[in-house]
Amino acid sequence: MKKPEIKNTIRRYRFDHDEMTQEELAELVGVSRQTIIALEAGKYVPSLGLAFRIARVFGAKVEDVFEYNAD
Amino acid sequence: MGRHEKIAWYNLAVIGTSVLFFLVSFFVMKDRHSLESSFEVSSSAFAVLAFLGFGQTLFRKEDAGKRRSGFYDPELDERDVQIRQRAALHSFAIFWVLFVLAIMGFWMFFRWRHGTEGPLMITFNVNLLPLLTVPGFLIIMSVHAISTIIQQRDNIKDNNGVQGVFVSNLRSMILSMFFLPIFLLMSFFIAMQGEIFFAFQFAALSFGAFAMAVREIRRKQEYLEDERLVYGVKLLGRISNIVFTLMYGGLIVKFILDYSKFGLFKFPTLFILLFIALIFYRTVIADLRHYLRERRHEKA
Numbered sequence: 001m002k003k004p005e006i007k008n009t010i011r012r013y014r015f016d017h018d019e020m021t022q023e024e025l026a027e028l029v030g031v032s033r034q035t036i037i038a039l040e041a042g043k044y045v046p047s048l049g050l051a052f053r054i055a056r057v058f059g060a061k062v063e064d065v066f067e068y069n070a071d
Numbered sequence: 072m073g074r075h076e077k078i079a080w081y082n083l084a085v086i087g088t089s090v091l092f093f094l095v096s097f098f099v100m101k102d103r104h105s106l107e108s109s110f111e112v113s114s115s116a117f118a119v120l121a122f123l124g125f126g127q128t129l130f131r132k133e134d135a136g137k138r139r140s141g142f143y144d145p146e147l148d149e150r151d152v153q154i155r156q157r158a159a160l161h162s163f164a165i166f167w168v169l170f171v172l173a174i175m176g177f178w179m180f181f182r183w184r185h186g187t188e189g190p191l192m193i194t195f196n197v198n199l200l201p202l203l204t205v206p207g208f209l210i211i212m213s214v215h216a217i218s219t220i221i222q223q224r225d226n227i228k229d230n231n232g233v234q235g236v237f238v239s240n241l242r243s244m245i246l247s248m249f250f251l252p253i254f255l256l257m258s259f260f261i262a263m264q265g266e267i268f269f270a271f272q273f274a275a276l277s278f279g280a281f282a283m284a285v286r287e288i289r290r291k292q293e294y295l296e297d298e299r300l301v302y303g304v305k306l307l308g309r310i311s312n313i314v315f316t317l318m319y320g321g322l323i324v325k326f327i328l329d330y331s332k333f334g335l336f337k338f339p340t341l342f343i344l345l346f347i348a349l350i351f352y353r354t355v356i357a358d359l360r361h362y363l364r365e366r367r368h369e370k371a
Contacts, residue, residue, distance in 0.1 A: 030148070031149065031150070034150070035149070038150060046149070047149050
């Protein structure tokens with residue numbers, strides 16, 4: 001059975017970006033820290049707009065930060 | 072703990088306090104005064120509910136306003152909105168089930184106590200009528216708060232994309248499975264009191280609600296890992312669809328028969344028959360066709 005999942009590398013990107021805190025990222029993309037926690041834990045799938053905003057903060061493409069896993 | 076979780080806890084505390092005040096006051100008063108006046112006076116305890124309005128102010132974000140990044144500090148971000156919508160859905164769904172159970176419970180109680188013969192009239196103080204809205208409000212607010220707390224705490228465990236929606240639907244179905252026997256038991260009691268038609272209608276509605284819950288699961292069934300569970304859900308959906316359609320078909324036939332007694336059989340009946348055919352096609356024929364198509368695919 002297929003089990004689609006959207007994984008992300010937000011945590012790695014944060015550390016690569018001068019160990020940015022969750023609070024700082026939340027502030028930059030306009031959400032609460034709880035939402036960043038849920039995103040990093042893979043327990044919340046963001047809207048397309050939020051995914052683009054996060055990628056833009058890290059200067060990366062959306063597909064680099066978020067990965068669709070269809071296996 | 073996030074702001075919205077704090078507000079939910081605060082709301083629960085306020086609701087709990089008002090209910091506690093009401094109960095204590097009612098049980099203290101009822102020994103000295105009539106039940107009616109004890110109820111009326113004790114209901115003043117619900118004034119405590121006014122504190123619900125302070126939640127947003129008490130747990131206001133201190134740094135609310137425009138941030139350096141240009142975004143406004145979100146009082147409510149997209150995840151909070153999603154949690155709030157689902158909490159609203161949960162609260163109204165639970166309220167509806169409890170409302171039906173309460174109404175039917177009262178009806179059955181009075182019938183059981185006063186017999187089934189003839190109409191039964193009861194009188195009550197009309198001033199109590201507005202107070203009946205209070206339990207509804209309490210149920211909706213409490214379920215909303217509990218649902219918000221669970222979702223915020225869980226980091227919305229069951230919100231893992233489409234699969235999360237499935238888990239949420241599975242929970243709904245389990246809940247429906249719990250309520251279905253209760254409703255059927257009520258139908259049985261109603262039938263025992265000689266109201267066969269009413270009992271039949273009530274049972275048909277119960278199956279209808281159950282079929283809707285199962286249909287939701289079937290839409291997400293590709294995310295089930297166990298093949299046996301997939302077939303179990305499919306079978307359950309098919310059976311509940313058929314039972315619902317047959318029961319409601321029977322009710323509509325009875326409606327036509329009653330209608331025909333007044334000599335109004337022609338045009339409305341045609342529309343009703345077309346409606347039955349449509350429902351029958353949508354719920355039974357289309358379902359079976361889908362099943363046969365799947366079987367063909369599997370064989371191929």
